[in-house]
Amino acid sequence: MLLIQFKTAQGATRVGVLQPEKGQVQVLAGVTSTYSLAQTAIANGEGLQALAGRMVSDETWDYGELASDGRLLPPLTHPDDAHCFVTGTGLTHLGSAASRDAMHKKLAQAEQSLTDSMKMFRIGLEGGKPASGQVGAAPEWFYKGDGSIVRASGQAIEMPDFALDGGDESELVGLYVNGPDGTPHRVGFALGNEFSDHVIEQQNYLYLAHSKLRVCAVGPALRVGPLPEHVEGHTRLFDKQGSVRWEKPFVSGEANMSHTIANLEHHHFKYGLFRRAGDVHLHFFGAATLSFADGIRVQAGDRWEIESPLFGPALVNTLAVQATQTPAVRPL
Structure with a gap:
C-alpha cells in the first residue's frame, strides 16, 4: 500500500x-x-x-x-516541527560490484593505512548483520534537523549561499511514530534525497556534521509494510533546459547493505531522547550512489528525479540558492 x-x-x-x-x-x-x-x-x-x-x-x-x-x-509530518527528528546513518551500503571489490581490496591493507571511513565500513561488514535477537555493530550516525527542513516532492531544495556544494544522495527513509509509552512504531518507508555539502565534508571528515545540516526531500509516497530485500531505483539530474546532466541506477534493501534495518533502528532508538511519546522520526538509511562522486556539481535550477517502481511516482525537486544573513549574537 x-x-x-x-x-x-x-x-x-x-x-x-x-x-x-x-x-x-x-x-x-x-x-x-x-x-x-x-x-x-x-x-x-x-x-x-x-x-x-x-x-x-x-x-x-x-x-x-x-x-x-x-x-x-511529505508523507509523514508532525503538527509541531520541533517534534520531528531527521537523522541518518552512513557507510551502510555495499554499492556496485566494482566499488565493493575496490573496497575489499582496501580493507585488505594494513590497519594503519585505512581511513576512519574504511574502518567504519569494515565494522559494518563484520558486525552489522547480527543473528536474530542479537545487537550488532553501531553504524555511523548523524543529525540533519527537525521537521522544518523536510521538503515535499515538487518543492525546491534550498542550498544556503554559504554552502560549498549542494549534492544529491538518493536513499530510502524509515518513517516512525512513537506511541504514548514511547515505543517507536515504523509507519513505512519512502524515497528520499538526503542532500549534503560534499565539498566541505571532503575537506575534513570532522566537517561531516556541518555538511548534513541541510534541507532534504522525502516522498511522495509512503510504502506501508516491510522493505523488500532488494530495491532498485534510478536517479536523474536535469538542467534548466530539461536535458539530462547525469543519471545512475541505485540499489538498496538489506541484500545491498552491510547492516540490517533492525540493527540501524536499534542503534537509533536505544537513546531515550528518541523515545519521547508522540514524536516523529525520519531516518535516512544511507546512499549507494551520488552525482558528486562522478564529478558533477549541481547548479541552481537543476532538477532531480529519484524513482523506484516499489514507491510509485518519482521524488522531484529543483535546487535553489537561499540568501542567508546570520545576525550577530547579542550579549545580555
Whole structure:
C-alpha cells in the first residue's frame, strides 16, 4: 500500500491511497494526516494497512493535478516541527560490484593505512548483520534537523549561499511514530534525497556534521509494510533546459547493505531522547550512489528525479540558492 499526504485548495490536509497504475488517490474518510492515522492504529493495536483499507472512501483525486498544483506534502509530518527528528546513518551500503571489490581490496591493507571511513565500513561488514535477537555493530550516525527542513516532492531544495556544494544522495527513509509509552512504531518507508555539502565534508571528515545540516526531500509516497530485500531505483539530474546532466541506477534493501534495518533502528532508538511519546522520526538509511562522486556539481535550477517502481511516482525537486544573513549574537 502507498499512502499520499496532500493539501486541498483550501489548505486542509488529506491522506489517500495511491493507485499508481490509475494515477489516482483514493481519499481516506475522516483522516486529517498520516500522523493521526498512525496514532489511531497504535491506539487500536492494529496494522496501518488494515486500518487504512477500512477507511478508503469513494472520493478520488488525480495525482498528476496534485503534483502540478504543488499540493503534495511529505508523507509523514508532525503538527509541531520541533517534534520531528531527521537523522541518518552512513557507510551502510555495499554499492556496485566494482566499488565493493575496490573496497575489499582496501580493507585488505594494513590497519594503519585505512581511513576512519574504511574502518567504519569494515565494522559494518563484520558486525552489522547480527543473528536474530542479537545487537550488532553501531553504524555511523548523524543529525540533519527537525521537521522544518523536510521538503515535499515538487518543492525546491534550498542550498544556503554559504554552502560549498549542494549534492544529491538518493536513499530510502524509515518513517516512525512513537506511541504514548514511547515505543517507536515504523509507519513505512519512502524515497528520499538526503542532500549534503560534499565539498566541505571532503575537506575534513570532522566537517561531516556541518555538511548534513541541510534541507532534504522525502516522498511522495509512503510504502506501508516491510522493505523488500532488494530495491532498485534510478536517479536523474536535469538542467534548466530539461536535458539530462547525469543519471545512475541505485540499489538498496538489506541484500545491498552491510547492516540490517533492525540493527540501524536499534542503534537509533536505544537513546531515550528518541523515545519521547508522540514524536516523529525520519531516518535516512544511507546512499549507494551520488552525482558528486562522478564529478558533477549541481547548479541552481537543476532538477532531480529519484524513482523506484516499489514507491510509485518519482521524488522531484529543483535546487535553489537561499540568501542567508546570520545576525550577530547579542550579549545580555
